[in-house]
Amino acid sequence: MTTILSPVRALVLPLTRAVLYTRWLHLLSGAVPAAVCSLVYPGLSGLTTVGALWLLVLPVPFLVGWAMVPGARLAEGLQARLLLLSGTHARGGPRGAAVEPVAVARIAAAPAASWGDRWLTALWLVLRLEAGCVTVLLCMWLPGLTGALLGAATGDPAGGAGDGLPVPRPGGHQGWYALLAPLPLVALAAYVVGAGALMTAVATRLLGPSAGERLAALEERTERLLEHNRLARELHDSIGHALTVAVVQAGAARAAGSAEFTDRALSAIEETGRQALEDLERVLRLLREDPAERPADRPGIVDADRLLESARAAGSSLDARVTGDLAALPGPVSREGYRILQEALANVLRHAGPVPVTVRVAADDRTGALELDIRNPLPGDGAQATLRGAGSGSGLRGIRERAALLGGEAATGPHEGEWRVLVRLPADV
Template sequence: MITALRPVTRTVTYTRWLHLVMAAVLAMVFAFVVPGLGNVNSPAGAWLLVVPLPFLAAAAMVPGVRLSEGMQAQLLLFPAGENTPEPDFTPARSASWADRRRTAVWLIVRYEAGVVTAFLSVHVPALVINLIGSASGSDAVRTPLWTPGPGHWSYALLGLLVPVLFLAFVVFAGEALARAARALLGPSAAQRLAALEERTERLLEHNRLARELHDSVGHALTVAVLQAGAARAAGSPEFTDKALAAIEETGRHALEDLDRVLKILREDASGTAAGRPALTDVERLLTAARGSGTEVAAEVSGALEALPGPVSREGYRIAQEALTNVVRHAGPVRVSLRIAVRADVLELDIRNPLPGPAGSAVRGGGSGLRGIRERAALLGGHAETGVHEGAWRVRVVLPLGV
């Protein structure tokens, strides 16, 4: 019994009722302007459901109408403080012809439901009075719904039942209109898919930035620690000056990367590629590695400037991670770095002697090697890591058609 009476005590029942009845204002205007439409007792009154429709469709072509309707729906169909599902749309102006078409459908649905609700809201009370009056033997007043004759006492029970049925209709119509608002005033299926794809791309970008920051800061810290240790062991003021200069330069580049990544994350956007190091800056990596005592023999063939931006930037990070692994796990050994730009692929080949058993190099790779393989796979390429001809090799091939 309490559950059945709950709609009577809920604010949302009456706000949705108001939202429905407000749509009938246009019908009142046409009823006054067009002769005959206001007579709901005649067939001409049925045209009131049809005549305004072209005007509603024309109004839907105005972008601001969708914004206005969305704000009304959010305020009255989903009032704050009620135990109703939140609307999954944000009021906005029409941005496309598809939005305008869906707005036109919404206006027509709201108008038709509103006219019927307003009609019943006006004439149901008169019907109830007639039914109760007929049960007591009084003469009934003619109404568009039904004009009962002198009736039985059961008319009084029917008079009590009609308001209950009308309330049920209002609740049902309000819920149906709320569902229509979500479907017609909210984003379309294509827009929802685009928003989901955008969110996915943003999350992927954040993951990429986190991996990039790990590579950059990890490289800087590795170089700084090894430089400091080598300077202390060497006991040479000249070597110490060089080590401090290398630490300063590496740390400065890492801070630049950190500032750029944090700025992008604060803006919550994909960000721009400007400022990100690329293979044309590979000399920076070589200087840092050589400063830690590692002897690097570099061979570059082809035009690095002609590489596509994504390939060049990811190629830099791959080379950075490979050299960092060498410095961290193999120590000051001789490293060969070969960068070859061909017609359709970029090839990176980094080799260094094994510091001990082959397995130690493999175990030392950790997440760095996994990150190299992931970067290569994202660009449609592949990475090979492992022992090759008595040395540890990282070989990456990236296609240029990205």
């Protein structure tokens, strides 16, 4: 029973989908150039079988000429997406989507960028013309044949067959012809299903993105993913640093039991939280693609003092030394250096607590390179093990990734009884 129903299901299910009817419309619209030509010559009244055959050829030069216009490929691609593909992805998907649906990439919607694209568009237009003419003929002939069969079944051979259609007209009164009457309509439905699927497959080959377009789309997607990863690191570094400082300050204030220390701790938490809110708002503007947000608005290594003050307020004893002209550093080096220093100090507070920290920030005035050296003691085996485990965490991994993206290098781990983060960022980025 399942074997018998499978072909029926294969034919009936497509009839319930809206894309079948949009594909049918796409097939019919392919005959529009032939219909226009028939109005000019030989005219509908003088149209014969031979003249109808000429309509398969007469529009071809005009279609080829139209295909040489770069915008023709864009128009055909948009029409094919809209009518041949199903679902919201046929219209390009949501704006700014992280990953574009696969079906959209099957048919390009861009002007022709080469002569190869133009000739493929010309071939597509010619195939649309021929398929459209065949579709129009079948849409007229097969229902006419059904009408002729019904007329023969009711004793009126001319009934329902239409005028001027080359359909067979069975003679006599044959009631069993009524059983054959649905077959032409079934054949028409099968043709529309098959031809629609075939035209969709052809469109993906002739109107699909070229190698250059696929490469450009891949580069755009890669840039978008890299930007999302960068924003994720920004949030991790900024919010993670703020939360770490707040937790350490709150714990220290409770342990100290001093109103004066508690007041300083609350002030530090307030300042750190305000900075974190500013960073969060900036990242949200980037996610919303706010044109007012510029890379120069992001904090740079020249703002390192506020990180050092935040760490001091959390109870760490900082020995900080800054050398060189930090303001002369390239923008990417300055901004990434700030985030690296922020994450390194947050890691110290998170894993070692308010311990003495040595910070060296050096800008090479000759080469423009930046070196960061952050060290803190390993007070015991437990802390050392904790810090070693932190080397595989997202924070230190983010430090290494930031340095690698700028062509620099980062080393993290125990060094001469201390935990050390050493980062070198070149100027030529």
